[in-house]
Amino acid sequence: MTQPGAAAFLELVSGRRGHFRLESGHHGGLWLDLDALFAEPRRIGPFVAALADAMRAHGVDAVCGPLLGGAFLAQLVAHALGVEFCFTERVMPADAGGLYAARYLLPTAYVERVRGKRVAMVDDVMSAGSALRGTFAELQAHGAVPVAAGALLVLGAAGAEFFAARGIPVEAVAREAYELWLPGECPLCAAGAPLEDVAAGGERA
Incomplete structure (x- = not known):
């Protein structure tokens, strides 16, 4: 079977160009x-x-994904593998600033279930990897063993590099180039383009 690619994935979603502040705190176009x-x-x-x-x-015992899309994906992947499923929920501080301010927490019912288990972390799309980074930290905090991260589409290298630096392999069905900028280095800011904060609406990056 031919592996589906980035172009096929992007046909399934709506996208638009502009100047956006993403959940990670980075700016993107x-x-x-x-x-x-x-x-x-x-x-x-x-x-x-x-x-x-x-x-x-990766011999996983469970698959975990951040709400919303990552959790839907985790449940489907867990079913295909015949393993357990769990999810994390986003908590965004009211005064969130800087990079990676969002936290992702396990519901109480899953805290003991993940302890000592080999867990794959998945999300629909990963760019900077804010949601998967938060999920990774939460799983480790409760004694789980994250062994792989994955996404249907990986945009750019920022998120993948975070996990690679920690010895966590990243599985991607498709990859696509993608530019992220620190707020102080954003060329769209320098050009005076209006900034839209999509993090408040749940967009992850």
Whole structure:
């Protein structure tokens, strides 16, 4: 079977160009609306199957994903692998500033279930990796053993480099170039482009 690619994935989502402040605190020029990604399981099925196949080699006991899309994906991948599923929920401080301010917490019911287990972390899209970084920290805090991170689409290198530096392999069904900027280094800010804060609406990056 031919591996689905970035172009096929981007056909499934809505996107627009502009100047955006993302959840990670970085600025970017592309925003993807992922809310309806899982509305038609048949269309996303080949991507889910490819990610599940990639995760088999890691011998996982559970799959964890951040709400919303990452949790939907985690449940599908866990079902394909015949392992447990769990999810994390975002907590964004009211005065969030700087980079990676968002926290991702396990519901109480899952805290003891993940202890000592080999867990794969998945999200629909990863760029800077804010949601997966938060999930990684939360799993470690409760004694889980994160062994792999994965996404249907990995944009750029920032998120993947974070996990690679910690010895966590990153599985991507598709990859695409993507530019992120620190607020003080953003060329769109320098050009005076209006900034839209999409982090408040749940967009991850």
